[in-house]
Amino acid sequence: MRNNLPLLGFGLGLRAEHYNEILNSKPNVDWFEVLSENYMIPGGLPLNFLDRIRADYPVAMHGVSLSIGSTAPLDQTYLSDLKKLADRVQPAWISDHLCWTGVHGQNIHDLLPLPYTEETAKHVVERVKVIQDYLGRQILLENVSSYASYVNSYMSEWEFISLICEQTDCLLLLDINNIYVSSYNHNFDAKGFIDGIPPHRVQQIHLAGHQNNGDYIIDTHDAPIINSVWDLYGYSVSKLGNVTTMIERDDNIPELEVLVQELQIARNLSANTLKAAA
DSSP states (O other), X not given: OOOOOOOOOEEEEOOGGGHHHHHHHOOSOSEEEEEXXXXXXXXXXXXXXXXXXXXXXXXXXXXXOOOTTOSSOOOHHHHHHHHHHHHHHXXXXXXXXXXXXXXXXXXXXXXXXXXXXXXXXHHHHHHHHHHHHHHTSOOEEEOOOOSOOOTTOOSOHHHHHHHHHHHHTOEEEEEHHHHHHHHHHHTOOHHHHHHHSOXXXXXXXXXXXXXXXXXXXXOOSOSOOOHHHHHHHHHHHHHHOSOEEEEOXXXXXXXXXXXXXXXXXXXXXXXXXXXXXX
């Protein structure tokens, strides 16, 4: 089944450092992605800014605490607060990560990979169905960067993701930087990852920077996007077509204009790739 969600264009993550400038200058950004947990509150200044920015720009909600792969029961309070925020914001879509973030009520604030097995996939599929029924919409799941693997994994990550998407009718937030980081850390072909996922499931793309430590890479979101990730993004566009894209920056956050200029690189690269393909 193909989805009916909109194509939003090229966006940025909404960060508090840029609230006032966004409202005052109306930058050349098509949409903003908001971190759900920052606004799952009954009131306050962040929600006030979000309401005002939402009046001018489409938004999507992106979470880090759904813990879709955990063996702990789904957090009903979290889901209720997430739904309340979605009812208020009316986002284009809601996304989170294909991972687990804790167990036994403890959130360790990291995005931990899953073993790629049919048993794990079945567990995740059941939880995705419950969440989508509760929210009344498809959700997007994002591939995470990983630094360790499980000895009992017998699928590739892209096979695992594809299985979950097809069995739940959920969609995919394809993080190009995460693919690059994981391919470097685990020595697999990043392009093969992109070739292996169902194109009609990809609703959004993430781009970001990272920290290369020689033997391994850490996904830090604190630096400009490197050329190898740009090249992989171009390859993704050539395979997937025009996909809603945004840049994440979570630390060492520069002036808004710097990110707007980096976003223009994504716009130009996508347009030139699509033109060449045509």
